[in-house]
Amino acid sequence: MTAALTIDGVGVDFAGFKAVNNVSMIIEEGELRVLLGANGAGKTTLMDLISGKTESTQGRVFLYDTDITNLEEHRIARAGIGRKFQIPSVFKELTVRRNLEVASCRNPAVLANLGFGFSRQAHARVDEVLELTGLSEDADALAANLSHGQTQWLELGLLIVQNPKVLLLDEPTAGMTQAETHRTSQIINGLKGRHTILVVEHDMAFVREIAERITVMHLGQVLADGNVGEIERNEKVREAYLGSRSIR
Amino acid sequence: MLSRRAKLIGRAITLCTTTALLVCTVIAVLFLSAFLRFDAPIPVALLFIAAMLCAPLLVGDFWLNRIAKYLVYGMLGIAMAISWGYAGILNLGQGLFFGLGAYMLAMSLKLASTTSLQQGSDKPVPDFMLWNAEPGAPTQLCCITKASFLWLPFQSQWFGLAMGIVLPTLVALGLGLIIFRKRIAGVFVSIITLAFVLLVRLVMIDAQPVTNGFNGLTDLGWFKLAGFEFDPFLVQTYYLVAASLAVVLVASRMLMETRAGLVLQAIRDDQNRARYLGFDVPLYQTFFFAVSAAIAGFAGMLYVIVAEFASPTFMDLTFSISMVVWAAVGGRASLLGACIGAILINTISATVSETEGFAEAWKAIIGFIFVIVVLYLPHGLAGLGHDLIDRLVSRRGAAPSRLDVASRRNGVQPAE
Numbered sequence: 001m002t003a004a005l006t007i008d009g010v011g012v013d014f015a016g017f018k019a020v021n022n023v024s025m026i027i028e029e030g031e032l033r034v035l036l037g038a039n040g041a042g043k044t045t046l047m048d049l050i051s052g053k054t055e056s057t058q059g060r061v062f063l064y065d066t067d068i069t070n071l072e073e074h075r076i077a078r079a080g081i082g083r084k085f086q087i088p089s090v091f092k093e094l095t096v097r098r099n100l101e102v103a104s105c106r107n108p109a110v111l112a113n114l115g116f117g118f119s120r121q122a123h124a125r126v127d128e129v130l131e132l133t134g135l136s137e138d139a140d141a142l143a144a145n146l147s148h149g150q151t152q153w154l155e156l157g158l159l160i161v162q163n164p165k166v167l168l169l170d171e172p173t174a175g176m177t178q179a180e181t182h183r184t185s186q187i188i189n190g191l192k193g194r195h196t197i198l199v200v201e202h203d204m205a206f207v208r209e210i211a212e213r214i215t216v217m218h219l220g221q222v223l224a225d226g227n228v229g230e231i232e233r234n235e236k237v238r239e240a241y242l243g244s245r246s247i248r
Numbered sequence: 249m250l251s252r253r254a255k256l257i258g259r260a261i262t263l264c265t266t267t268a269l270l271v272c273t274v275i276a277v278l279f280l281s282a283f284l285r286f287d288a289p290i291p292v293a294l295l296f297i298a299a300m301l302c303a304p305l306l307v308g309d310f311w312l313n314r315i316a317k318y319l320v321y322g323m324l325g326i327a328m329a330i331s332w333g334y335a336g337i338l339n340l341g342q343g344l345f346f347g348l349g350a351y352m353l354a355m356s357l358k359l360a361s362t363t364s365l366q367q368g369s370d371k372p373v374p375d376f377m378l379w380n381a382e383p384g385a386p387t388q389l390c391c392i393t394k395a396s397f398l399w400l401p402f403q404s405q406w407f408g409l410a411m412g413i414v415l416p417t418l419v420a421l422g423l424g425l426i427i428f429r430k431r432i433a434g435v436f437v438s439i440i441t442l443a444f445v446l447l448v449r450l451v452m453i454d455a456q457p458v459t460n461g462f463n464g465l466t467d468l469g470w471f472k473l474a475g476f477e478f479d480p481f482l483v484q485t486y487y488l489v490a491a492s493l494a495v496v497l498v499a500s501r502m503l504m505e506t507r508a509g510l511v512l513q514a515i516r517d518d519q520n521r522a523r524y525l526g527f528d529v530p531l532y533q534t535f536f537f538a539v540s541a542a543i544a545g546f547a548g549m550l551y552v553i554v555a556e557f558a559s560p561t562f563m564d565l566t567f568s569i570s571m572v573v574w575a576a577v578g579g580r581a582s583l584l585g586a587c588i589g590a591i592l593i594n595t596i597s598a599t600v601s602e603t604e605g606f607a608e609a610w611k612a613i614i615g616f617i618f619v620i621v622v623l624y625l626p627h628g629l630a631g632l633g634h635d636l637i638d639r640l641v642s643r644r645g646a647a648p649s650r651l652d653v654a655s656r657r658n659g660v661q662p663a664e
């Protein structure tokens with residue numbers, strides 16, 4: 001197996017407060033890794049460090065063999081890391097199809113995009129993703145008019161269109177109904193194997209549906225690592241979730 | 249005398265009626281399109297261009313010259329719609345680019361005027377430089393005042409013409425790169441552009457020996473193209489402006505239809521999302537900021553051809569703000585809307601402000617219209633049909649409409 005994403009001793013120091021401290025993990029190609037942890041454990045900050053939103057003060061991040069530590073956000077994105085935000089963000093004044101077409105622009109440069117229309121492959125890819133995310137019927141609706149769940153799926157779709165090597169999903173089921181959560185887990189399970197995925201999630205029911213391997217973070221550090229059963233039995237994890245007898 | 253006056257009044261009435269009819273047709277088309285859900289912009293644009301080309305049949309030279317000016321303002325409306333409506337950059341200093349374009353061509357035309365040629369030298373020298381010259385200074389463009397050598401290349405009209413677009417574009421590129429690389433957004437961009445235009449205006453006035461300061465450049469020669477002299481009151485000059493506007497309108501519409509235009513709109517909606525999809529956001533913003541500046545510079549040159557002067561008033565705050573009002577009233581999300589908005593407001597204000605007692609009230613009326621549009625018609629005249637229908641439908645208790653979402657975003661934060 002090859003390592004798709006290597007995080008080597010990464011950390012950030014916000015004026016003395018170490019939100020993430022010396023975190024190392026290796027995510028294999030095609031793996032789906034869940035990042036678990038209480039509020040303030042540093043999960044989202046870790047994603048910020050990988051995607052370039054926050055500059056790290058220690059350590060390095062590698063995408064396959066490429067060093068992507070502290071590059072500009074758009075460069076990291078083009079290198080092959082797709083990031084979904086906790087608060088779903090899509091292009092509200094454009095239609096769903098237009099949203100996906102924006103993401104499907106192969107060359108990000110301004111001058112290269114002064115042409116009209118998209119290639120046949122891009123159209124096919126957009127249709128494929130519309131199908132996958134269940135948005136085919138709403139393809140011509142404005143993104144602003146989608147429901148919360150659909151907006152989340154559209155944002156997921158934006159990433160999938162680009163076919164990134166690694167997907168970072170920050171709470172993809174936040175605010176979703178049970179049915180929507182289930183649908184989301186189906187979409188994510190469908191991506192397994194084709195993409196390397198790192199998910200931050202609280203919803204244990206959802207985690208059980210998708211997880212292979214879980215990494216638990218606590219106070220900016222990696223606390224434990226293992227499959228669902230191991231993590232649920234882990235003493236240290238129970239202690240960290242003070243008082244709760246098991247994590248659920 | 250009396251018959252002349254009667255004729256003039258007759259013409260004015262014809263003009264007003266035609267404008268009113270045209271406005272009614274446009275609104276009717278917008279309504280129909282909203283009901284029947286077909287694409288209105290193309291027929292409306294064709295109608296608009298046709299009306300523009302027919303105008304000389306209806307009005308005399310005097311009004312034709314005036315309308316040509318308003319068409320130039322229409323072009324400024326387009327520039328505003330690109331930067332505000334499509335890029336989400338509320339530029340309160342658009343007058344800067346207009347002014348720079350105007351000055352560049354005006355410098356060339358000033359050197360081409362007869363007065364500049366009669367200053368006791370075989371090479372042209374602007375008259376105001378002689379008034380400013382130190383006693384005993386040579387009456388040569390190279391050294392009559394300290395910085396007069398800057399005028400040397402403007403002896404060629406083509407240099408002035410080229411600089412009228414190149415200079416605004418370069419300034420916009422520089423300014424844009426700084427602003428957008430620093431990720432300055434929203435109202436702060438407006439403040440910076442506003443401060444910048446006032447700064448340049450001050451410099452222009454202060455550099456009196458080179459720019460003739462507050463008086464600006466007057467007494468210009470005519471613009472020449474292939475031996476033809478564009479007298480501002482000729483119908484050909486009108487067609488030069490009208491054709492330019494039509495070309496700019498179609499070209500900018502096409503630019504917005506390209507993939508880059510699409511990405512730009514995506515960036516307007518959510519900068520961060522676009523950034524994490526791999527787009528270099530500042531480059532896109534800067535590029536379209538510069539396109540908007542180039543169009544404004546071009547408009548400035550046309551204005552000089554039609555109005556025969558360039559002055560620091562182009563960089564006044566009120567002028568730049570007026571452009572915002574035109575675009576807002578016409579519909580900033582629509583190139584054609586903003587263009588028609590500019591022409592309409594200026595035509596009406598020209599007619600109305602000549603009526604005694606209305607001149608001052610008119611400003612208040614325009615202000616009032618602006619407030620109403622911002623509050624209730626976020627898409628301006630161009631979105632009138634859609635907005636009203638949406639409003640009626642949502643009154644009847646249907647699902648939240650497109651308008652609600654849009655107005656919440658637009659009405660509260662016009663800069664975003």
